[in-house]
Amino acid sequence: xPVIGSMCxxxxxxxxxxxxxxxxxLFSDLAVVNDLCEHVRGYRGKMLRPALLLLTGKACGTxxxxxxxxxxxxxxxHMATLVHDDVLDEADLRRxxxxxxxxxxxxxxxxxxxxxxxxAFHLCSTVDTFACRQIGASTNTVCEGELQQVHHRxxxxxxxxxxxxxxxxxxxxxxxxxxxxxxxxxxAAPTVVAELQRYGVExxxxxxxxxxxxxxxxxxxxxxxxxxxxxEEQKLTLxxxxxxxxxxxxxxxxxxxxxxxxxxxxxxxxxxxxxxxxIEFAMARAGEYVTSAVARLDVxxxxxxxxxxxxxxxxxxxxxx
Amino acid sequence: xPVIGSMCxxxxxxxxxxxxxxxxxLFSDLAVVNDLCEHVRGYRGKMLRPALLLLTGKACGTxxxxxxxxxxxxxxxHMATLVHDDVLDEADLRRxxxxxxxxxxxxxxxxxxxxxxxxAFHLCSTVDTFACRQIGASTNTVCEGELQQVHHRxxxxxxxxxxxxxxxxxxxxxxxxxxxxxxxxxxAAPTVVAELQRYGVExxxxxxxxxxxxxxxxxxxxxxxxxxxxxEEQKLTLxxxxxxxxxxxxxxxxxxxxxxxxxxxxxxxxxxxxxxxxIEFAMARAGEYVTSAVARLDVxxxxxxxxxxxxxxxxxxxxxx
Numbered sequence: 220x221p222v223i224g225s226m227c228x229x230x231x232x233x234x235x236x237x238x239x240x241x242x243x244x245l246f247s248d249l250a251v252v253n254d255l256c257e258h259v260r261g262y263r264g265k266m267l268r269p270a271l272l273l274l275t276g277k278a279c280g281t282x283x284x285x286x287x288x289x290x291x292x293x294x295x296x297h298m299a300t301l302v303h304d305d306v307l308d309e310a311d312l313r314r315x316x317x318x319x320x321x322x323x324x325x326x327x328x329x330x331x332x333x334x335x336x337x338x339a340f341h342l343c344s345t346v347d348t349f350a351c352r353q354i355g356a357s358t359n360t361v362c363e364g365e366l367q368q369v370h371h372r373x374x375x376x377x378x379x380x381x382x383x384x385x386x387x388x389x390x391x392x393x394x395x396x397x398x399x400x401x402x403x404x405x406x407a408a409p410t411v412v413a414e415l416q417r418y419g420v421e422x423x424x425x426x427x428x429x430x431x432x433x434x435x436x437x438x439x440x441x442x443x444x445x446x447x448x449x450x451e452e453q454k455l456t457l458x459x460x461x462x463x464x465x466x467x468x469x470x471x472x473x474x475x476x477x478x479x480x481x482x483x484x485x486x487x488x489x490x491x492x493x494x495x496x497x498i499e500f501a502m503a504r505a506g507e508y509v510t511s512a513v514a515r516l517d518v519x520x521x522x523x524x525x526x527x528x529x530x531x532x533x534x535x536x537x538x539x540x
Numbered sequence: 541x542p543v544i545g546s547m548c549x550x551x552x553x554x555x556x557x558x559x560x561x562x563x564x565x566l567f568s569d570l571a572v573v574n575d576l577c578e579h580v581r582g583y584r585g586k587m588l589r590p591a592l593l594l595l596t597g598k599a600c601g602t603x604x605x606x607x608x609x610x611x612x613x614x615x616x617x618h619m620a621t622l623v624h625d626d627v628l629d630e631a632d633l634r635r636x637x638x639x640x641x642x643x644x645x646x647x648x649x650x651x652x653x654x655x656x657x658x659x660a661f662h663l664c665s666t667v668d669t670f671a672c673r674q675i676g677a678s679t680n681t682v683c684e685g686e687l688q689q690v691h692h693r694x695x696x697x698x699x700x701x702x703x704x705x706x707x708x709x710x711x712x713x714x715x716x717x718x719x720x721x722x723x724x725x726x727x728a729a730p731t732v733v734a735e736l737q738r739y740g741v742e743x744x745x746x747x748x749x750x751x752x753x754x755x756x757x758x759x760x761x762x763x764x765x766x767x768x769x770x771x772e773e774q775k776l777t778l779x780x781x782x783x784x785x786x787x788x789x790x791x792x793x794x795x796x797x798x799x800x801x802x803x804x805x806x807x808x809x810x811x812x813x814x815x816x817x818x819i820e821f822a823m824a825r826a827g828e829y830v831t832s833a834v835a836r837l838d839v840x841x842x843x844x845x846x847x848x849x850x851x852x853x854x855x856x857x858x859x860x861x
Contacts, residue, residue: 249684251691303654307647326628326690329650333624333657334683340661341676348665351672355662362655363570369647370572 226530229523230273233287237269240291244342245335255323255331259298261316268293268397270531271422275401275415277524278516285346285404292343292350293397296358299335300365302328307369308448315443350400357396364388373453375475379460383424386431391423398422414518418528421512425535428505431456432498433538436489447485453478457504458497466495506536547851550844551594554608558590561612565663566656576644576652580619582637589614589718591852592743596722596736598845599837606667606725613664613675614718620656621682623649628690629769636764671721678717685709694774696796700781704745707752712744719743735839739849742833746856749826752777754859757810757819768806774799778825779818787816827857 227234245256269290276282304310305318306328312318320328336358343351367385371377398419402412431449435458439446449456455463462474474491477483492498512532519525548555566577590611597603625631626639627649633639641649657679664672688706692698719740723733752770756779760767770777776784783795795812798804813819833853840846 247684249688252684252687255687299654303650306650324690325646327687329624329627329653330683330686330690332650332654333620334680334687336654336657337676337679337683340672341680344669344672344676346669348667348669348672351661351665351669355658355665358658359655359662362651362658363568363573365651366573366576366648366655367570369645369651 226527226534227270227274229527230270230277233273233282233290234266234269236287237266237273237290237294238263240287240342241295244291244295244338252331252334255319255327255334258316258319258322259302259331259335262298262301262313263294266294267426268297268393271394271397271419271528272401274524274528274531275398275419276405278519278522278528279402279405279407279411279415281405282401283404285350286401288342288346289350289354289400289404290397292339292346292354293393293400295335295339295342296354296361296393299332299339300361302332302335304365306332308445308452310445310448312439312443312445349403353396353400357392360388360392361390364390364392368454371455374455375463375478377455377460379457379464382455382457382460386424386427387420390427390430391420394423394426395420411518414515418512418515418532421508421515422532422535425505425508425512425532428457428501428508429535429538432458432501432505435459435485435492436498450478450483450485450488451481453481457501458492461497461500462492462495465500466497470495502536509533509536547848547855548591548595550848551591551598554594554603554611555587555590557608558587558594558611558615559584561608561663562616565612565616565659573652573655576640576648576655579637579640579643580623580652580656583619583622583634584615587615588747589618589714592715592718592740592849593722595845595849595852596719596740597726599840599843599849600723600726600728600732600736602726603722604725606671607722609663609667610671610675610721610725611718613660613667613671614714614721616656616660616663617675617679617682617714620653620660621686623653623656625686627653628686629766629773631766631769633760633764633766670724674717674721678713681709681713682711685711685713689775692776695776696784696799698776698781700778700785703776703778703781707745707748708741711748712741715744715747716741732839735836739833739836739853742829742836743853743856746826746829746833746853749778749822749829750856750859753779753819753822753826756780756806756813771799771804771806771809772802774802778822779813782818782821783813783816786821787818791816823857830854830857 247253272290273282273286276286302319305313306320306325310318311321319331343354364385395416399412399416402415434446434449437446463471470491477488509532513529516525516528568574593611593614594603594607597607623640626634627641627646631639632642640652664675685706716737720733720737723736755767755770758767784792791812798809830853834850837846837849
């Protein structure tokens, strides 16, 4: 758990319980289904969303069984998006393991993603309709963001605002919901719940920006997944948008040529983006989200969980995986 | 609405309300999403699942707003399965219109199917946790059935029992849930609810068997969708299983050769299956499910909705689309 790993000792036992809830929920009487469940167990890594939910709960008061269940729901939703994303991206590798589409074909991957979504809602229904409503609203938004992203593939004029709008839907809606639920089920006041949701949204924004940066300049060995797909699929992310709009004209032209030709050489593109200050620009934007997120935590009393939430947000900027 | 059309005058107004609930739920502030919503409005045809839910409710007592909402939930779930099925089947045509994968690619189709699933659960959360739990359990089962089906593709030894197990999950679970919910929210006694769920399951079994028969011998013009995909994809259905196991050895060999070669000529296969009595065999099994389903309705008092449920079940056997 590279981002949050060591800083999450205080919730390590709870995260282990969350994993057991996930396993119990996904268990099927069909071997063909359980083989797939077993495979995606290996996808669990950072457990960012469960960690956000549990830490927010602890920072606001006491966590309950509802926190554990909802942490499992969010992680299952996240697993579903990974499985379907890998189909869309034609990715071969996820957490150093072959993807489901690679192993068993796109059909099994689409259906198994559906199985995960269905189980997330099935599990959520053991809590209450408020939780079901919140999770449903978040996943509606996630799907909208993903559809927007596909729609804008190859759109060389995508603006920074459009990019931020897309990632706020596809990523930040769910991290925001994690913190909202964590605070709500710990009995926090509505103003605190709202502020923590914003913390979650901003953490999600920073996380996605750095994720996109790593797709361009990260190490595939360290990340353990297929990288460089965004550029290959002409999916514009913040550094590229910066380079295409704010770099010297000659650099703009070289970046666009590289992307339009398809299968751009990763190192060449990375060098160009670094040279144009585009990586630095993107990381600065991620930094602004982290600063804002951390300030939201002022609504909370001083406690260990709050300190961990501060560290978690800041760690996003130094993550290598 | 060919199967149920004219016999559903008593619920026509309610079905129109269900359509409005669906449109309201799926509306997005993003044009790219609404274009897709607009497109799948054209997929609505029989509305079998909403009709089952509403008629079961009326047959047991009075229908409420919960019936209308849950009828919309079931139809959205069904639309999601159609959209994802068309990706899996690489189908080009659905209700005489191009499929979403054909129009906008597999990625948009996978994501839009996810959008539909998400909205189904979001809408369901306005009812209560019982409804969320039932819908979640049914969709879990539907996904299992679909995964089993993909797993057994090209399995020439698939048995009749295995086939029935697959369709009971992928189709009958949802029609069973429709009737269970219809009865439950009309305040029916638990024994009546259970019997009507079985009616729904058996109607679903008969419906899927005839659907599979029509994929082999139906008219593409009348059905308005791509047919013959099951045989092309080496997905064994009841007539083929019958021919491969119970027809004279020479016919068995010809059917298997035809399927194994890929892209079998539809007319040649249809003639062989008719000759071997395999179509008749499958329709007889569908007939047995209908007979059993109709008998379940004995738990209900005589009323118009019950009469319609009897006719609806019987009409499955004479459906051409």
